[in-house]
Amino acid sequence: MQTNLTSQSPxxxxxxxxxxxxxxxxxLTLFVSSFHTFxxxxxxxxxxxxxxxxxxxxxxxxxxxxxxxxxxxxxxxxLCVSTLTRLVPDLSSTSLADVISATVNETISxxxxxxxxxxxxxxxxxxxxxxxxxALEDCHTLFLETVSELRTAVADLSKSPAAKYDDxxxxxxxxxxxxxxxxxxxxxxxxxxxxxxxxxxxxxxxxNQVSNSLALLKKINGTTSDSFPFSxxxxxxRFPDWVKRGDRRLLQAQTNETTYDLVVAQDGSGNxxxxxxxxxxxxxxxxxxxxxxxxxxxxxxxxxxxxxKKNLMFVGDGIGxxxxxxxxxxxxxxxxxxSATLIVVGANFIAKGISIENYAGPSKHQAVALRxxxxxxxFYQCSFVGYQDTLYAxxxxxxxxxxxxYGTVDFVFGNAAVVFQNTNFYARQPESxxxxxxxxxxxxxxxxxxxxxxLDCKIAAGSELIPNQSMFKSYLGRPWKLYxxxxxxxTYIGDLIEPAGWLEWDGDFAxxxxxxxxYMNRGPGSNTSARVTWPGYVPVMNETEAGxxxxxxxxxxxxxxxxxxxxxxxxxxxxxxxxS
Numbered sequence: 001m002q003t004n005l006t007s008q009s010p011x012x013x014x015x016x017x018x019x020x021x022x023x024x025x026x027x028l029t030l031f032v033s034s035f036h037t038f039x040x041x042x043x044x045x046x047x048x049x050x051x052x053x054x055x056x057x058x059x060x061x062x063x064x065x066x067x068x069x070x071x072x073x074x075x076x077x078x079l080c081v082s083t084l085t086r087l088v089p090d091l092s093s094t095s096l097a098d099v100i101s102a103t104v105n106e107t108i109s110x111x112x113x114x115x116x117x118x119x120x121x122x123x124x125x126x127x128x129x130x131x132x133x134x135a136l137e138d139c140h141t142l143f144l145e146t147v148s149e150l151r152t153a154v155a156d157l158s159k160s161p162a163a164k165y166d167d168x169x170x171x172x173x174x175x176x177x178x179x180x181x182x183x184x185x186x187x188x189x190x191x192x193x194x195x196x197x198x199x200x201x202x203x204x205x206x207x208n209q210v211s212n213s214l215a216l217l218k219k220i221n222g223t224t225s226d227s228f229p230f231s232x233x234x235x236x237x238r239f240p241d242w243v244k245r246g247d248r249r250l251l252q253a254q255t256n257e258t259t260y261d262l263v264v265a266q267d268g269s270g271n272x273x274x275x276x277x278x279x280x281x282x283x284x285x286x287x288x289x290x291x292x293x294x295x296x297x298x299x300x301x302x303x304x305x306x307x308x309k310k311n312l313m314f315v316g317d318g319i320g321x322x323x324x325x326x327x328x329x330x331x332x333x334x335x336x337x338x339s340a341t342l343i344v345v346g347a348n349f350i351a352k353g354i355s356i357e358n359y360a361g362p363s364k365h366q367a368v369a370l371r372x373x374x375x376x377x378x379f380y381q382c383s384f385v386g387y388q389d390t391l392y393a394x395x396x397x398x399x400x401x402x403x404x405x406y407g408t409v410d411f412v413f414g415n416a417a418v419v420f421q422n423t424n425f426y427a428r429q430p431e432s433x434x435x436x437x438x439x440x441x442x443x444x445x446x447x448x449x450x451x452x453x454x455l456d457c458k459i460a461a462g463s464e465l466i467p468n469q470s471m472f473k474s475y476l477g478r479p480w481k482l483y484x485x486x487x488x489x490x491t492y493i494g495d496l497i498e499p500a501g502w503l504e505w506d507g508d509f510a511x512x513x514x515x516x517x518x519y520m521n522r523g524p525g526s527n528t529s530a531r532v533t534w535p536g537y538v539p540v541m542n543e544t545e546a547g548x549x550x551x552x553x554x555x556x557x558x559x560x561x562x563x564x565x566x567x568x569x570x571x572x573x574x575x576x577x578x579x580s
Contacts, residue, residue, distance in 0.1 A: 135185030243564025316354035329364035340371035410440035426462035439477030451485030497525030
């Protein structure tokens with residue numbers, strides 16, 4: 001029901017007329033007071049852009065724009081952008097070297113955390129097989145090596161990153177390889193899924209961060225391509241320049257002309273009767289060459305040159321005279337990584353005149369003779385004898401000259417940057433259901449500087465295979481990982497190689513991302529007319545393409561082989577003399 005003012009009594013109307021002016025005055029006073037308070041504490045529209053909140057918004061937008069530009073070309077672009085905007089407070093005014101350092105430092109922390117999880121897995125899963133326990137131990141070793149390599153990268157970034165570009169790319173490539181090797185150790189294990197679930201995601205994250213760091217690193221070098229600086233200057237040196245002059249003299253000297261620091265002899269005429277004792281007695285982190293002479297004989301032992309044993313040199317009495325022998329293999333519970341007869345990790349390692357064998361036999365499957373992750377390592381006039389997975393060129397930069405390699409399945413494999421010169425590769429007789437694959441290269445990322453280069457070598461059937469050669473198919477290689485890279489240059493290829501030349505790993509896996517090439521090869525197996533037609537295969541490389549995989553360009557040979565007296569040539573020329 002509504003109330004009509006005119007119907008109210010005169011007394012009530014007079015009271016309302018008296019109250020209304022006072023009410024209106026009170027409302028006006030409250031309004032003015034509220035407006036004054038609002039205008040006093042609220043900025044005008046023209047001042048809004050000067051507030052801290054707006055500054056933060058603009059800064060974030062600038063950070064994101066800068067990160068997007070810097071991360072151009074990274075395989076894991078979203079991860080790269082989020083990492084950079086989170087780690088670096090002011091990207092626009094921070095050098096690219098410092099940006100990469102921040103990413104690598106965080107990756108180091110991630111590796112340490114993952115390493116801690118390995119210990120936890122041992123505690124939570126008490127019923128592991130011997131193979132799984134060894135695989136976890138391998139992971140721990142690989143994580144320690146990763147931290148060391150990433151620390152080296154951070155140190156180089158703080159100096160002159162452009163000058164250290166090749167070293168930086170090498171260290172980051174090796175760090176990524178280590179994560180894949182850790183997971184490889186669990187293949188075929190009973191608890192593979194359960195174990196890998198515990199840290200597979202973490203390893204993937206580490207690998208992705210390192211991949212992004214490699215992509216960022218290319219911008220320091222002013223390129224986003226995967227090419228190398230090509231030089232076709234004639235070189236009269238027999239070894240890469242990173243082999244120092246004193247080492248060259250040692251490599252070319254006759255056994256009786258060399259002064260040795262230690263001598264190993266089974267008959268007791270030396271300092272030790274085992275190689276392992278001599279390695280343990282060698283100094284740690286030596287800045288000069290330390291030479292161990294190993295007299296003729298067969299040494300049945302497993303030898304490991306650990307990271308802190310640097311600048312070691314093994315000198316034997318020659319191929320087939322000084323032997324290091326073992327028979328560890330995956331069938332008997334060893335990981336491929338740990339099955340090696342000789343393991344070398346310490347940098348600047350050199351071996352001359354030694355045969356290294358894993359005699360486990362073809363039925364034992366993976367059984368490594370040599371596994372090396374030694375940067376700037378040289379093997380001269382050595383032989384490596386095994387069946388499946390004979391020579392594991394795991395990581396970093398390596399050079400082999402005038403060596404012999406014997407095997408069956410994937411018998412030269414790994415993810416090092418490695419050049420073989422004047423080396424013989426011989427296929428042996430495999431198991432009845434097996435094929436011979438000379439190489440299985442394991443590059444996982446297009447920015448890794450890794451691959452296998454076989455230059456002026458020989459690929460042929462070994463003496464035991466020759467009578468039964470027609471019973472087994474043999475191939476130059478197959479792609480172990482997604483960006484597998486192998487080139488065969490000016491090499492004699494025997495008639496054992498199938499016309500297709502190369503073999504698939506699994507269906508169309510890696511066929512468009514791998515890089516396989518051949519250049520001016522000779523012999524009955526060198527005809528490329530019936531080769532595979534994969535997108536990543538180059539049947540006839542030109543000189544510029546081939547030149548990218550020489551010592552001078554591929555493993556930066558002009559920087560580190562210059563002192564060993566191991567013969568080499570930097571480019572595609574073959575004028576071999578020895579620098580004095």
